[in-house]
Amino acid sequence: MKRNATAQWQGSVKEGKGSLTTQSTTLNNTQYSFNSRFEEGVGTNPEELIAAAHSGCFTMQLSAFLTEGGFTVENIQTKCEINFLNGSIVGSHLTVESKIPGISEEDFQALVTKAEKNCPISKLLNTEITSTATLV
Template sequence: MKRNATAVWKGSVKEGKGVLTTQSTTLNDTQYSFNSRFEDGVGTNPEELVAAAHAGCFSMQLSAFIGEAGFEATSIQTKCEINLVTGTIIGSHLTVEASIPGISNETFQELVTKAEKNCPISKLFNTEITSTATLV
């Protein structure tokens, strides 16, 4: 499987503007700029998209591991916070809330750690990945 996205940037880094389009066209000429990345401008930014990718990938991987352990999640909500410092992503923190009937907190935490280490986006990163997980 291969997926793709395209970025088009016009102008200087501070005054220029860009658009992002994904293969599925879920993002279709979606605006991004210096302001949307480093200030409070309208549009998306690469770090926000990386956070979405990590949260989505992790949630699906956790669901798979929960199923393999004989449980089924009613819901998994994952927020990902990407930490960018002086041009380098230095961390990705996942905050997870899940409802999984019948699972113990110990088993849940083990599966969270396993998913944290094994989702494809986690494997892509060369940074610290941490998580806080709560059963609800």
């Protein structure tokens, strides 16, 4: 399986603008710019897209591990915060809130850690990855 996305850019890094299109066209000429990346401009940015990819991948991996363990997943919500410092991504923090009937806190935390280490995006990122998880 291969997936792709295309970036287009016109102009200098600060005054220019670009667009991103994914294979599925979920992003279809979605704008991005220096302002959307480093300030508060309209549009997306690479770090936000990495956060979306990491939270989505982790959440699916956690669901798979919970299901394999015989648990019913009522809900998992994961927020990912990418820490971009001095031109490098230096961290990814996952905040997880889940409703999983019948699971112990110990088993839940173990499966969160397992998913954190084993989801494909976690494996791709060469950075510290941490998480905070809460059963509700």
